[in-house]
Amino acid sequence: MQRTIHRTMPTRMVALSLLPPPNPLAPKAPFGFGAFVIDPKCRGEASFALHIWGYGAGHDPAPMRDAIRALFDPETMALICAPSQSPAGEHAPAPFPDAYLDLVPRTGLRRNLFAPLPRHILASAGRVGGLDLPEVEPTPLARLGQIGCEAQAAWIFWLQAYCPVNCRRKLLAGYLAWRQLQRARALPVRT
Template sequence: MQRTIRRTLPIRMVALSLLPPPNSFAPKAPFGFGAFVIDPKCRGEASFALHMHGYGAGHDPAPMRDAIRALFDPDTMALICALSLPPAGEHAPAPFPEAYLDIVPRIGLRRNLFAPLPRHILASAGRVGGLDLPEIEPTPLARLGQIGCEAQAAWIFWLQAYCPVNHRRKLLASYLAWRQLQRARLQPASAIRKRS
């Protein structure tokens, strides 16, 4: 069973949602990233980890690049989500944003996948995983608050679009169980705050 999973799924995937730093000619603005790391295991299970970092306007972008590169090893495939406008008329493939080229590492044996997704498609994929994402463009600061959810929704979209049904069901069930555990871990802290 483990052999089948490894043939059809990447050994390790990092789904990235990026709010890239502004270029040197643009006004200073906040930036950051959400990274959802998926390590498939045997029997359709997986381990998950979520990394989110935001940086203030004028902050040096080098720590962001270093934090993203630390998530990659030679067996990692990146799924890079770039929010795009819905196509008007004919559908033309969106070019890879040049701002991302310096941020996403090109190491290892796996290719990186670029997923230009309109916000309403990302929000729809997020609802499958119980994520609440707006369908309209938020401000940069508001977006940093949800960038981890964007990364998870991009992975759910990829799972629905490209994974065989049996793997999709098992991985989605594994993911939903992980989400429940994450919520349970956060719940005691919020209960303590309400009492005081």
């Protein structure tokens, strides 16, 4: 008897939070991205990596496109987070912003998921992972400071909404352990 294994997690996932560069006719503003890369392993384990890049007002957007494309291979699925400030009770699906089309590569047979998440839902998902995100729209410069947390919170939301309980528990436990290791590395060494 042959067993069929159903995979909930893609082979590789990149959760992106983007602050796209302004269009050429708009005033100059800072832009950047946060990318949380998840590479599932066997038995509900995964490796995690966080990439955060910010660019100053007037900077050429080509390096941002190149940095994002370097994170993708043919088996990568993108989860693109677009934080929004939707009115209470309104859950109309938002269209995919045109500014994102040029930034996120389409590779292999994997599809890209667009997640227009209201800020309060993103903040709630972030609290599950120990992340502190505001529920109100920050300034572009303040948003660059939290864009990596937005990407992680978007992945946590996806994990809670679309993964079976056993897989979710294992991946979330691995993620929380990874976060603790990252915090421990950031602490200054006292002699």
